[in-house]
Amino acid sequence: MISLKELAQPHRIVMMVLFALFVLWCAISLRWDWIPKYAPLALEGLWTTIWILAVSTFLGFLLAIPLGLTQAIGPWYLSVPARTFCTIIRGTPLLLQIWLLYYGLGSLFPQFPWIRSSELWPYLRQAWPYAVTALTLSYAGYEGEVMRGAFSSVAKGQLEAAKSFGMPRFTMFRRIWLPQAIGNVLPTLGGETILQLKATPLVATITVVEIYSVSSRVRSDTFIVYEPLLLLALVYMVIAGLIGLAFKRFENRLPDRS
């Protein structure tokens, strides 16, 4: 934590005054009268952004574990597909992946009667499953690579000790290997999750109504350009800050390693 004394440095005070003036100027001379009308929609959009982010990072991370593990120690018939997957995901634009899923796969599905008549059809007709899938696969691709390094970086002796006490392989993975691997890359994962947050506006292009698309709606309805964008920037900054704080707290609970 920064102490009060550090905050009271002259250059810091100048910056803070400038920032306060900027906020004041924004509040006084910009138009905010559209907010009450769009607030309900904005809240809905905010919620969509948050749950899409949460679900895609969670599922993506679950996928990243086997992707990383197979690349670290798997036989070639598992590690090669995993590496190929990560390379393709990391080598192509996320926007393209979202469109390929939504416009490509999404337009193939209706041609099969058995899909149209299936229980899943009501969901497959909507846009969000494609958005969540694309974001999940993207996060899995990037984090699969991170986890590969994470698994390899756990000291061999740590696993050898577990082995020497007769710990079954899955217990060893769950109790020793995975927690140490995650601990090693926690700062990276925090940064990647913030990147994932900033990738979510792309799903607006396939009609998912999240917070960015609400700001676009305000702009096209009212021709007010800057105010919604400024507020949008603030919203993303706050979410990113909260993610950063959450990871920071998590990191602080981990012990130092020798």
Add this chain to the structure above:
Amino acid sequence: MDRATAAAPEQEPEPRREAIRVENLHKSFGSLEVLKGVDLTAQQGDVVAIIGGSGSGKSTMLRCINFLETPSSGKIVIGGEEVAMRADGSPANQKQIERIRTKLAMVFQQFNLWTHRTLLENVIEVPVHVLKMPKPQAIERARELLARVGLGGKEDTFPAYLSGGQQQRAAIARALAVDPSAMLFDEPTSALDPELVGEVLTVIRDLAAEGRTMLLVTHEMKFAREVANHVVYLYQGRIEEQGPPAEVFGNPQSERLKQFLSSVG
């Protein structure tokens, strides 16, 4: 102490039970043959010191006993039970080797405490998650063991905050927590600063006096002479000489052992 005195009368009429037997053990790393047919037997209560120069295969031999290294060929018998091996030397039955390993506690040169867990968590890890001991009981036992190795009050400390000597003593407590039938020490003091060696040796000495079966790979000749009842000298993957410490150290037969002993002082 109780163990030793209680077990003593039974030992008189019949021979002591065999703890570890190694027969004709070979191990190669690629084209390099590290072990060229080693035979070794440790009865229960034996303290066997394994000495030799670096590259003599002493650590590899110890690590073959619990299959941290896969033997190339040979036979390993633990507590009368032969470890089933495949043709390539790997354990044929994963369940069997895991069960046998829980009886053979290993203490490593680099301690290998789990760095993401406190000392107490390190000590209860195997009893709770492998041996399925109730947690409160495991914690109680862990506190006793940590106190016994002189680490009472350090239960909630992480390994990184401790000296090497403290970490190694914690590693010994972790090994004792599984109530092993034999302990394997792989150069337990080689990574320690000289002033920290004594505290670890004191703990090991107590365990030896207690009648614990131990295989001890070490460079501490004075210590080996003092605690071991059998000393094995390995040279280039073969047992060059073995016997009671007084003879091996006091009256070495082979030239190589004489040279080795004079070189290590």
